[in-house]
Amino acid sequence: MRILVVEDDKDVAGFVVKGLREAGHTVEHADNGRDGLFLAASENFDAIILDRMLPGGIDGLRLLETLRAQDNATPVVFLSALSQVDDRVKGLKAGGDDYITKPFAFAELLARVEALTRRGKTDGPTTKLSVGDLEMDLLSRGVRRGGQKIDLQPREFRLLEYLMRHAGQVVTRTMLLEGVWDYHFDPQTNVIDVHVSRLRQKIDKPFDLPLLHTVRNAGYMLRAEEV
Amino acid sequence: MNAKAAPARISNAVLRLDAELDAQPPRRKPFIRSAGVRFAVVYATIFGLSAFALAFSLWYATAGLLQRQVEIAIRNDATALADHFSVGGEPSLIDAINDRLLENVDGDAIYLLTDPLGERLAGNLDVWPNGLDQVDAWYELPVTRKGTHSVALLRAYALDNGDQLLVGRDVRSRAELRQLLRDGLAWAMTIMVALGLLGAIVVRSMFRRMIQDISITTRAISRGDLSRRVNVSGNGDEFDELADNINDMLDRITRLMDGVREVSNSIAHDLRTPITRARARLEDAALRADTQEDLRSAIERATIDLDAIIAVFQALLRIAEIEAGARRSAFAEIDLVPLLSDIDELYHDVAEERGLRLDTEITGPLPLWGDRELIQQAITNLLDNALKFSEPGASISFTARTEGAMIAIEVADHGPGIADADRDRATDRFFRAESARNTAGSGLGLALVVAVAQVHNGTLRLLDNHPGLRAVIACPALRPALPEVKQGKRK
Numbered sequence: 185m186r187i188l189v190v191e192d193d194k195d196v197a198g199f200v201v202k203g204l205r206e207a208g209h210t211v212e213h214a215d216n217g218r219d220g221l222f223l224a225a226s227e228n229f230d231a232i233i234l235d236r237m238l239p240g241g242i243d244g245l246r247l248l249e250t251l252r253a254q255d256n257a258t259p260v261v262f263l264s265a266l267s268q269v270d271d272r273v274k275g276l277k278a279g280g281d282d283y284i285t286k287p288f289a290f291a292e293l294l295a296r297v298e299a300l301t302r303r304g305k306t307d308g309p310t311t312k313l314s315v316g317d318l319e320m321d322l323l324s325r326g327v328r329r330g331g332q333k334i335d336l337q338p339r340e341f342r343l344l345e346y347l348m349r350h351a352g353q354v355v356t357r358t359m360l361l362e363g364v365w366d367y368h369f370d371p372q373t374n375v376i377d378v379h380v381s382r383l384r385q386k387i388d389k390p391f392d393l394p395l396l397h398t399v400r401n402a403g404y405m406l407r408a409e410e411v
Numbered sequence: 412m413n414a415k416a417a418p419a420r421i422s423n424a425v426l427r428l429d430a431e432l433d434a435q436p437p438r439r440k441p442f443i444r445s446a447g448v449r450f451a452v453v454y455a456t457i458f459g460l461s462a463f464a465l466a467f468s469l470w471y472a473t474a475g476l477l478q479r480q481v482e483i484a485i486r487n488d489a490t491a492l493a494d495h496f497s498v499g500g501e502p503s504l505i506d507a508i509n510d511r512l513l514e515n516v517d518g519d520a521i522y523l524l525t526d527p528l529g530e531r532l533a534g535n536l537d538v539w540p541n542g543l544d545q546v547d548a549w550y551e552l553p554v555t556r557k558g559t560h561s562v563a564l565l566r567a568y569a570l571d572n573g574d575q576l577l578v579g580r581d582v583r584s585r586a587e588l589r590q591l592l593r594d595g596l597a598w599a600m601t602i603m604v605a606l607g608l609l610g611a612i613v614v615r616s617m618f619r620r621m622i623q624d625i626s627i628t629t630r631a632i633s634r635g636d637l638s639r640r641v642n643v644s645g646n647g648d649e650f651d652e653l654a655d656n657i658n659d660m661l662d663r664i665t666r667l668m669d670g671v672r673e674v675s676n677s678i679a680h681d682l683r684t685p686i687t688r689a690r691a692r693l694e695d696a697a698l699r700a701d702t703q704e705d706l707r708s709a710i711e712r713a714t715i716d717l718d719a720i721i722a723v724f725q726a727l728l729r730i731a732e733i734e735a736g737a738r739r740s741a742f743a744e745i746d747l748v749p750l751l752s753d754i755d756e757l758y759h760d761v762a763e764e765r766g767l768r769l770d771t772e773i774t775g776p777l778p779l780w781g782d783r784e785l786i787q788q789a790i791t792n793l794l795d796n797a798l799k800f801s802e803p804g805a806s807i808s809f810t811a812r813t814e815g816a817m818i819a820i821e822v823a824d825h826g827p828g829i830a831d832a833d834r835d836r837a838t839d840r841f842f843r844a845e846s847a848r849n850t851a852g853s854g855l856g857l858a859l860v861v862a863v864a865q866v867h868n869g870t871l872r873l874l875d876n877h878p879g880l881r882a883v884i885a886c887p888a889l890r891p892a893l894p895e896v897k898q899g900k901r902k
Contacts, residue, residue: 267725268732269741269784287721339756365757369729369788370722372795372856378761401711 185209185230185301190220190247191263192238196286200233200263203290204297217242224251229258230301233293236264236275245278252279259300263288269368291402295354313348316395316408318387320348329387339364340383347396347406356403380404450618451611458610462603466596474589481564481580482549488520489568489578496570504576505533519581521554521563527573536577543567546575551582562586621650625657637665674727677841681854682720689716719853726855730840733785733862744889747777747818750786751811758794758809766803774812778889781867789863792856793822793882800826800880817869818888825879834873860884 187204191197192215204211212227214220217238224232224247236244248260260282262275267285275283282296313320317330325341327334336344346363347355357376361367380396388394397405488511495507508522512535523534531537540552546567554563565579624642631639640661641654696709755771762769779786797807801824811820829837836842838861841854857871860882864871869886 267728287717289718365753367787367791368784369791371757371791373758373761373791373798375757375761378764379757381764382760 187211188229188232189213191235216240217247221247231297232260233263234260236266248278292356295356298353299350315351315406352407354399354402354405451615454614455607455611458607477585485578508533521579523577525575681841685716685720689713723853730859730862733866745779745783747779748775754790767801768806770808772810777818780889785863789860792860797822797824817885820884823876823881828878828880
């Protein structure tokens with residue numbers, strides 16, 4: 185994937201660029217709003233990681249608004265120290281697709297950026313999802329693995345659906361909290377782990393090949409092959 | 412980054428304010444810029460204007476009325492004489508004038524009839540008065556009558572045969588009356604202006620006395636003496652209201668300042684520990700780690716410590732954000748039943764996993780004017796606490812219902828609870844009871860719950876559950892309770 189990073193802090197930018205390259209992406213970097221806007225408008229990117237407060241007269245919000253006004257729909261993840269709820273709402277209203285507050289864990293950033301770029305491709309009216317021999321019918325709301333029917337609670341179904349839509353990608357606990365439960369804060373208790381392990385009991389326990397993997401220090405991943 | 416430094420920024424701002432105030436000693440205001448003087452001048456002006464209006468209308472009503480009466484009398488007289496002239500010619504007119512002079516007892520009537528050459532034909536004036544050169548116009552001129560000088564109001568008429576008729580009234584006594592009135596009014600005006608000025612001075616000093624106390628108090632406070640309060644006279648007047656408002660404001664400022672101080676102290680104490688730990692780990696690893704493995708694990712543990720510090724920062728900021736009321740704009744009508752049921756669903760399995768039983772009873776409807784996310788966070792905080800302090804096998808009860816006009820959401824556990832002595836302080840930021848020292852947590856959970864309850868005009872009560880803690884959030888419901896519907900009951 186081709187990713188543009190617009191971030192003025194040298195250390196943070198260097199860390200993000202290096203991390204993204206190691207994850208196999210092509211990365212361009214701009215350290216001010218003007219260059220960022222120029223790059224974003226003149227070249228094609230799969231995703232943009234954008235700081236809110238930027239030097240050069242154009243801040244992140246202005247940059248994004250200008251971009252969206254030109255019908256440029258490149259997915260944008262805000263990466264900002266402005267952490268109040270209002271700031272987040274402002275960022276999403278301006279056309280941002282996700283909002284990560286600093287300080288952040290790189291795994292979280294990577295997972296969210298990758299999830300975002302995949303989202304665009306699977307947004308069509310899918311009626312069936314499948315990972316390995318696990319199949320989900322979105323219309324009849326039935327789940328089968330290897331032809332065997334699996335009974336799921338409504339919330340477990342939504343959890344599995346989210347994981348299947350992001351199959352092959354790391355999904356963090358906060359992403360699950362936001363995407364499945366619509367909670368925008370982290371409870372102290374490891375609620376997500378419990379729900380994921382319950383789901384694992386149902387979809388993996390009776391079968392030989394595990395599909396739902398735990399990714400250390402990051403989250404979970406649903407995929408047919410070994411990680 | 413900037414938002415993280417909020418408490419420090421506040422105290423910096425306070426210090427800067429102090430410095431500015433010290434640098435500029437309060438100067439006495441120039442006399443004319445004193446609000447007291449301005450009020451006094453306005454008062455004196457209004458008083459003077461009304462006095463002038465009174466005097467003018469009095470003058471117009473008396474002197475003016477007399478003047479108009481004399482004018483009417485002269486006009487009537489002249490009309491009657493003109494009738495005589497038109498009926499009987501000049502001789503009849505002369506007779507009429509002579510009759511009138513005989514009949515006039517007051518002796519204030521003045522007539523003069525002259526022929527075209529200016530010779531006197533009849534009347535009691537010896538000569539045509541100087542300065543009277545136009546007919547049909549009012550004149551007030553000095554005249555000489557039988558050797559005595561006087562003042563008369565006069566009007567001349569031209570007759571058809573070229574004669575000129577002068578009709579007038581001696582107005583000497585009226586002029587004297589007018590003079591008397593004028594003098595009287597002038598005196599009255601002088602006295603009124605004097606009284607007005609006196610009143611202005613009194614108003615000014617009253618005004619000054621009333622605001623002086625406020626001024627002294629507020630100046631002392633801006634210099635840092637937050638213990639001062641404005642005296643309330645007890646009259647219940649506007650100044651008392653102002654004094655009360657100022658005192659309320661000062662109380663709130665004091666509380667906020669105490670809060671900031673307390674938070675700064677807490678940050679110093681409670682964040683130093685994990686920061687020290689992280690620092691020690693990193694330094695130790697830098698100095699002594701022999702293998703790549705050791706180094707990596709030390710860095711990972713330090714990162715976990717840093718994450719905990721970040722979590723504390725975020726919780727602090729969140730509480731500050733809620734307390735500032737910044738989120739009220741996002742309030743909406745919410746139904747707590749599905750919201751609480753979702754939380755129940757999220758925590759039910761977690762409780763089970765830990766060998767606990769979560770007894771949930773949500774009795775709807777529970778309509779609330781509030782913020783979804785804040786309520787979610789407050790309730791999950793209470794449940795997190797209950798789970799944390801419960802021994803396996805115990806039960807936790809999670810109930811929500813309306814009590815009159817209030818919605819009561821209760822989380823009760825059978826853990827160690829909070830000692831009576833600690834209960835008041837349990838909701839302070841960073842407070843951790845002795846019994847909780849060895850469990851994970853930042854001591855900010857209940858502080859956030861209180862902030863959320865308060866922003867919804869509600870309260871958090873901490874009660875004894877014999878044993879354990881019973882935490883009750885009570886908020887006013889949006890509407891009076893409707894017929895009860897049981898929902899989400901799960902044992």
